[in-house]
Amino acid sequence: MTLTRPIAAIGHNVLSLLASIGRVSIFAARAVSHLFRPPFYGREFLHALVQIGWLSLPVVGLTALFTGGALALQIYAGGARFSAEAVVPSIVAIGMARELGPVLGGLMVAARVASSIAAELGTMKVTEQIDALVTLSTNPMKYLTVPRMLAATLAVPLLVAVGDSIGILGGYVVGVTRLDFNAAAYLKNTVDFLEFWDVASGLVKGAAFGFIVALMGCYYGMNSGRGAQGVGRATKAAVVSASVLILAANYILTEVFFSA
Amino acid sequence: MIELRDLHKAFGDNQVLRGVNLTVPKGESMVIIGGSGTGKSVTLKCILGLVPPDSGTITVGGKDVRKTDRDAFLARFGMLFQGGALFDSLPVWQNVAFRLLRGSLKRPRNEAHEIAVEKLRRVGLKPEVAGKFPAELSGGMQKRVGLARAICADPDIIFFDEPTTGLDPIMAGVINELIREIVVEMGATAMTITHDMSSVRAIADKVAMLHDGVIQWSGPVSEMDDSGDPYLDQFIHGRADGPIESVR
Structure with missing residues (x-):
């Protein structure tokens, strides 16, 4: 009996993990199916676009700026070991566009947006606002979830594009002012080595990360437990799961896009 | 019934x-x-x-x-919830006229606003309340707004x-x-x-x-x-x- 208990516990955890994956998948499928069926709530979509996209610009921009600068310093220091300091502009650009722009942008949006969506929807659930929506002949999935998921899927690639540009700018500023690069040569190296797919793959990743962030925020918010503790737990679960899924999805997408 | x-x-x-088992006559x-x-x-x-x-x-x-x-x-149906269940992000009049602003009962925005103000008046609230947000109201006022929302579409x-x-x-x-x-x-x-x-x-x-x-x-x-x-x-x-x- 004592020997089988740990195995039973592992089995129980595996089963509950599989059940959670199933519930999230069904939730995502339902949300996506509602994307194509009226009614559409344009006003709610625009509001979500502003909340998720526009208001995340400062945090994503600042993150990219400092990351680009630090990346330039690191590559310069590392490159000096092989007399390869000249690769700083191209590696900063490729690193920002392919990896750091989308991943750090996605993680910052996860922290800011998944938490706020989960807390907002969780509070709405606890205070019966979601039940009220149903009694007012409004489908909560269409009214609350679909606009947020669509807005995040469209806004995060735009944030990534802005973040990439600011990150490269950060590298440029550090390169020119601290590492004595020639400004024109730095820009030429950046443009010459950066390929279309470097940027496009980052934007596709951004769209996937935006979808994940909103999905986790909405799923945990709509299924929040009772009371302040329930909302707190939902918020934490939304941020943690969104962050882990972003990193996992990043690896999978990188394998798909760049494995030889 | x-x-x-x-x-x-x-x-x-x-x-x-x-x-x-329960019967509620019309x-x-x-x-x-x-x-x-x-x-x-x-x-x-x-x-x-x-x-x-x-x-x-x-x-x-x-x-x-x-x-x-x-x-x-x-x-x-109309329903008054225990805690009011008013939507925090919408002003009072949009809470009241929620059903009239979307879906099968949709009316022009001006008309929906007028109906909302009329229903607010019916529950003893002044038209000035219409532009406020639920968080700015007392518990009693929130209940009245909830009541106005419940009756807004004449259920x-x-x-x-x-x-x-x-x-x-x-x-x-x-x-x-x-x-x-x-x-x-x-x-x-x-x-x-x-x-x-x-x-x-x-x-x-x-x-x-x-x-x-x-x-x-x-x-x-x-x-x-x-x-x-x-x-x-x-x-x-x-x-x-x-x-x-x-x-x-």
Whole structure:
């Protein structure tokens, strides 16, 4: 009996993990199916676009700026070991566009947006606002979830594009002012080595990360437990799961896009 | 007419409804009383489709609620929630006119605004309140806004979930009077759940007591005090001793 208990516990955890994956998948499928069926709530979509996209610009921009600068310093220091300091502009650009722009942008949006969506929807659930929506002949999935998921899927690639540009700018500023690069040569190296797919793959990743962030925020918010503790737990679960899924999805997408 | 037949509902091991039978004739005001956790809210939520019953039938106007068009069915209802359940992100008038701004009952924005202001006036609130947000209002005002939202689309059936909870006795009396006036004026069928006996006496035509998952007693409010039912007597007089177990 004592020997089988740990195995039973592992089995129980595996089963509950599989059940959670199933519930999230069904939730995502339902949300996506509602994307194509009226009614559409344009006003709610625009509001979500502003909340998720526009208001995340400062945090994503600042993150990219400092990351680009630090990346330039690191590559310069590392490159000096092989007399390869000249690769700083191209590696900063490729690193920002392919990896750091989308991943750090996605993680910052996860922290800011998944938490706020989960807390907002969780509070709405606890205070019966979601039940009220149903009694007012409004489908909560269409009214609350679909606009947020669509807005995040469209806004995060735009944030990534802005973040990439600011990150490269950060590298440029550090390169020119601290590492004595020639400004024109730095820009030429950046443009010459950066390929279309470097940027496009980052934007596709951004769209996937935006979808994940909103999905986790909405799923945990709509299924929040009772009371302040329930909302707190939902918020934490939304941020943690969104962050882990972003990193996992990043690896999978990188394998798909760049494995030889 | 609303008719519940042999309604059962359990949450895990907790069997909340064990065969509820209840009839609410058209145009009547039925108040359901009972202790906390006896399934009053669950009963309302089953009727509205917010909680699916495990078994039993619910008919409204002779039609099984699970077989009717959901939008058309819900368009006949108004509901005042216990905590108001107002949408924080919308101003008061958009809360009140929510149903009129989208869906099958959609009206032009100006018209919806006018109707909202009129309904706010009906529940004793000034037009200035229309532009405020729910968080700027007192508890009593939020209840009134919730009431205005419940009646905004002139429903045939109105549900009131603990309409006076958290209000001072004077404000509770005002809300009770408003509910009674509105129900009579609109000729609506009303179902109210409450613990507040002053609400029962002010609002009810008939009373049903829910205990242990079944309707323990039902009848006209005028017969409530002389029912001879020991459960009902204990509840309406608020006695600790009696057949209903009280946790101390």
